[in-house]
Amino acid sequence: MAFSIYDASIPMMVRMLHNLSSILDKAAAHAAEKGIDPATMIEARLAPDMFNLARQVQSAADAAKATAARLSGETPPSHPDTETNFDELKGRIAKVIAYVEGFTPEQINASEGRSVTIPTRGEPHVFKTGGDYLTQFAIPNFFFHVTTAYGLLRQQGVEIGKMTYLAGI
Amino acid sequence: MAFSIYDASIPMMVRMLHNLSSILDKAAAHAAEKGIDPATMIEARLAPDMFNLARQVQSAADAAKATAARLSGETPPSHPDTETNFDELKGRIAKVIAYVEGFTPEQINASEGRSVTIPTRGEPHVFKTGGDYLTQFAIPNFFFHVTTAYGLLRQQGVEIGKMTYLAGI
Numbered sequence: 001m002a003f004s005i006y007d008a009s010i011p012m013m014v015r016m017l018h019n020l021s022s023i024l025d026k027a028a029a030h031a032a033e034k035g036i037d038p039a040t041m042i043e044a045r046l047a048p049d050m051f052n053l054a055r056q057v058q059s060a061a062d063a064a065k066a067t068a069a070r071l072s073g074e075t076p077p078s079h080p081d082t083e084t085n086f087d088e089l090k091g092r093i094a095k096v097i098a099y100v101e102g103f104t105p106e107q108i109n110a111s112e113g114r115s116v117t118i119p120t121r122g123e124p125h126v127f128k129t130g131g132d133y134l135t136q137f138a139i140p141n142f143f144f145h146v147t148t149a150y151g152l153l154r155q156q157g158v159e160i161g162k163m164t165y166l167a168g169i
Numbered sequence: 170m171a172f173s174i175y176d177a178s179i180p181m182m183v184r185m186l187h188n189l190s191s192i193l194d195k196a197a198a199h200a201a202e203k204g205i206d207p208a209t210m211i212e213a214r215l216a217p218d219m220f221n222l223a224r225q226v227q228s229a230a231d232a233a234k235a236t237a238a239r240l241s242g243e244t245p246p247s248h249p250d251t252e253t254n255f256d257e258l259k260g261r262i263a264k265v266i267a268y269v270e271g272f273t274p275e276q277i278n279a280s281e282g283r284s285v286t287i288p289t290r291g292e293p294h295v296f297k298t299g300g301d302y303l304t305q306f307a308i309p310n311f312f313f314h315v316t317t318a319y320g321l322l323r324q325q326g327v328e329i330g331k332m333t334y335l336a337g338i
Contacts, residue, residue: 002171002173002281003172003173003174003177003278003281003298003299003300004171004172005172007300007304008172008177008300008303008304008308011304012304012305012308012309015304015305016309046215046320046321046323046324047323047324047326050323109172112171112172129172130172131172131176131177134177135176135177135180135181135184136181136184136335137335139177139181139308139312140181140185140312140334140335141331141335143308143309143312143313143316144312144316144319144331144334147312147313147316147317147320148316148320150313151215151316151317151320151321152215152320154215154216154219155215155216157216162310162313165309165313166305166306166309166310
């Protein structure tokens with residue numbers, strides 16, 4: 001099978017979502033071990049006007065969900081941002097993994113021949129093909145939130161490393 | 170043309186390297202405006218045992234360079250980590266953009282049918298195909314360093330936003 005839009009999106013995002021879940025496990029264990037209120041980590045931010053950890057995780061999950069939905073032309077389920085602890089955030093990730101794993105390569109790869117439109121603060125932005133949407137927006141946006149979640153937990157002292165990010169280890 | 174390994178690697182990384190260069194421009198302007206020694210930003214880290222900004226930028230450049238080299242089977246040029254200011258870091262990025270833009274889609278896509286091996290601290294890791302290497306390692310690793318560079322400069326007060334990261338704006 002030739003490499004496809006599906007290969008560059010769903011399996012990669014599923015893998016990274018599992019890794020993000022492992023990062024949250026390590027954060028929860030760190031909080032328990034050090035007697036830290038988990039809320040302090042869930043509220044942590046890299047800068048005062050950036051999203052906190054909860055919103056970074058929710059945004060990573062939403063980014064994967066939107067990628068599958070937009071590439072397939074489906075309407076994604078709504079997931080309100082109500083999570084307030086590590087278990088709930090992991091649940092949010094698990095819901096999205098189940099959702100995106102429900103798509104077939106054929107559904108996703110149909111985007112190769114059509115445009116994808118995303119809302120912006122101004123005019124909606126039109127990508128000419130699913131591949132343009134994936135590489136110019138969806139992948140960079142997804143990794144932004146996964147890496148920022150990693151970075152802010154790393155800054156909070158959680159013992160995670162590059163291999164946690166890359167492979168959940 | 171069908172979506173390919175090339176589409177999911179070289180143009181996306183080139184675009185993000187240009188955006189990273191724009192981020193450095195904004196950091197340099199911020200330092201000049203606020204009378205901040207640029208060295209304090211170049212040495213900044215999210216955590217004491219993480220790479221500083223210079224190493225994050227060098228690592229992002231190296232990640233793109235290695236991606237093109239490994240997917241094509243070429244040996245990449247060596248770029249020693251000697252950069253100590255924003256202009257030099259931008260020069261490092263520019264060298265890598267020129268290098269990776271020198272590859273044709275055919276050279277990169279030949280990796281679809283062969284394995285890619287990367288060194289690790291233990292045994293070398295073998296990815297069965299170029300696509301596996303790209304999605305399980307190269308893309309996540311590249312975005313890790315770009316996003317971390319963004320995050321630490323954002324934390325240093327540089328006026329950058331998601332659109333700087335996504336589009337250099």
